[in-house]
Amino acid sequence: MSAPERLRLDGRVVVVSGAGGGGIGTAVTRMAAEAGATVVAVSRSQDNLDEHVAPLAAAGLAVVPLRADASTDDGIAVVIDQVRRLDGALHGLVNVAGGADPTTWMPSTRVSRADWRALFTRNLETAFFMSQAVANELRTTGHPGSIVSVSSVSGMNSAPFHIAYGTAKAAIVAMTRTMAVELAAHDIRVNAVAPGVTQTSASATYVDDDPDRDRRAIALGRRGTPEEQAGAILFLLSDLSSYITGQTLLVDGGLNLKWSHLGADNTSLFLKDESFRATIKEM
Incomplete structure (x- = not known):
């Protein structure tokens, strides 16, 4: 089977939990349907489904908008x-449902039990019990499968002033590894992606447009797009990744690679000698 054929999802049903926000979930829905899947696009907001998912179905893609609360x-x-x-x-x-409102950013000394539980329910509990249900259905039918959850770069490193969200996303990594071991005998793969800063309506509520800052902070010099996150997820759904399980793929443009003392050109701000700086930048 050729590489393009192994990327296809013809004859397969894929559930996208959190499909209606117009960001990563909607992009995954579209790309999985374009790859031949019938996609059950789940959102608890009918308005979001009408705005972002219904047009995909109207365009002829095999997308089934479904209003349901996956929590x-x-x-x-x-x-x-x-x-x-x-x-x-x-x-x-694909577990995309999750996120955090701007009001959840605060010092760890101020986080209440209600704050903590709400973010864990939204980001971890929803993904786990949705994964459990799909895994049980796959085991009952005897079909192989692929489960992909969305973690975050905040779950792969420290998350100052966002501890509950970062810890919940880190727990998705642990959940992914454990479920991958348990389900491997049933030919069910379990993986995750950890997005960096991505251009979505949700992130726009607390991330401003600052290209200079992006160049300083991100190795590739820009924020990602929902389609770039969806591409990694589609890879993990497909047979192209048939020997990958239990992994969390950072899709962050190299954000996690940058040290705080690196400048926009990725060289140390402590380097005084410009000739040395120019030399080490040569490829």
């Missing part, structure tokens, strides 16, 4: 019921 058992049951009524074999799940 509840009843909502998950609605998703699985919809999957069972579709043609094609269940193959994949």
